[in-house]
Amino acid sequence: MTEEARKNHWEHIYKTKALTEVSWYEPIPKTSLETFKSFQIPKTAKIIDVGGGDSFLADSLLKQGYQNITVLDISQAAILRAQQRLGPLSQKINWIVSDITAFKPKETYDFWHDRAAFHFLNTKTDIEKYIKTAHHSLSEQGLLSIGTFSENGPKKCSGINITPYSEISLVEQFAPLFSKMSCSTYTHITPFNTKQEFTFCNFKKNK
Numbered sequence: 001m002t003e004e005a006r007k008n009h010w011e012h013i014y015k016t017k018a019l020t021e022v023s024w025y026e027p028i029p030k031t032s033l034e035t036f037k038s039f040q041i042p043k044t045a046k047i048i049d050v051g052g053g054d055s056f057l058a059d060s061l062l063k064q065g066y067q068n069i070t071v072l073d074i075s076q077a078a079i080l081r082a083q084q085r086l087g088p089l090s091q092k093i094n095w096i097v098s099d100i101t102a103f104k105p106k107e108t109y110d111f112w113h114d115r116a117a118f119h120f121l122n123t124k125t126d127i128e129k130y131i132k133t134a135h136h137s138l139s140e141q142g143l144l145s146i147g148t149f150s151e152n153g154p155k156k157c158s159g160i161n162i163t164p165y166s167e168i169s170l171v172e173q174f175a176p177l178f179s180k181m182s183c184s185t186y187t188h189i190t191p192f193n194t195k196q197e198f199t200f201c202n203f204k205k206n207k
C-alpha cells in the first residue's frame with residue numbers, strides 16, 4: 001500500500017465510522033496501562049503513542065498525571081476527534097499528523113507505545129524504517145511497547161492485510177536494535193463481541 005493510499009484509507013475510516021464502530025475501540029486500555037505500571041514509567045517521561053488515533057490511552061495517562069504525551073497518527077480526522085473529546089485538556093498533548101514511515105522526530109522519547117499500528121506495515125522497507133525510527137527516537141534508557149495481532153488473531157484489520165506476530169517473531173523482528181523485556185498475549189473483545197488475540201512485547205533499546 002502506498003503512503004497516499006494508507007492516508008486516504010484512514011481518513012475515510014475516521015470520517016465514516018463512529019468511535020464504537022471500530023473493532024479496536026477500548027474504553028480502558030488495560031494492557032497498556034499495566035505496562036506503564038509494571039515498568040514504573042515516571043510521570044515526567046516523554047511518551048509517544050504511535051498510531052494512537054482517538055484511543056483513550058492519552059486520556060488515561062493525563063488522568064494519571066503524565067505530563068509529556070505525544071500522539072502521532074496518519075489521520076488528521078482521528079486526531080481532531082481525540083482533540084474534540086478531550087476539549088481544553090487536548091492542549092496538554094502534542095499532536096502529530098504523520099505516516100510513521102515518513103516521521104522525522106524533532107526530539108527523543110522515553111517510552112514508545114503502539115497498539116495495532118505497526119502490524120499494518122507489510123513490506124521489509126516499511127518495517128525497517130519503523131524500527132530504525134523507533135531506535136533513533138528513543139532516549140538511551142528508552143522503552144518500546146508494541147501490540148500486534150497474534151498468529152491466532154485476525155489477518156485483516158479495518159479491511160487491510162496485517163502482519164501477525166507471535167512472541168518469537170516479534171522479538172526476532174525487533175532484534176538486534178531492541179531486546180525483549182517481557183511479552184504477553186491478551187484477547188481484546190471488540191464492540192461487536194468478537195475476539196482478537198494480541199501479542200504485546202516490551203523492549204529496551206540496544207546501543
Ligand SMILES: C[S@@+](CC[C@H](N)C(=O)[O-])C[C@H]1O[C@@H](n2cnc3c(N)ncnc32)[C@H](O)[C@@H]1O
Pocket residue numbers: 006010024025026050051052053054055056072073074075078098099100101114115116117120157
Ligand atoms: C487499529 S487502529 C488502533 C488505534 C489505537 N492505537 C488504539 O489502540 O485504539 C490503527 C491506527 O493506526 C493509524 N495508522 C495506520 N497506519 C499508520 C501509519 N503508517 N502511520 C501512522 N499511523 C498509522 C490509523 O490511523 C489508526 O488510528
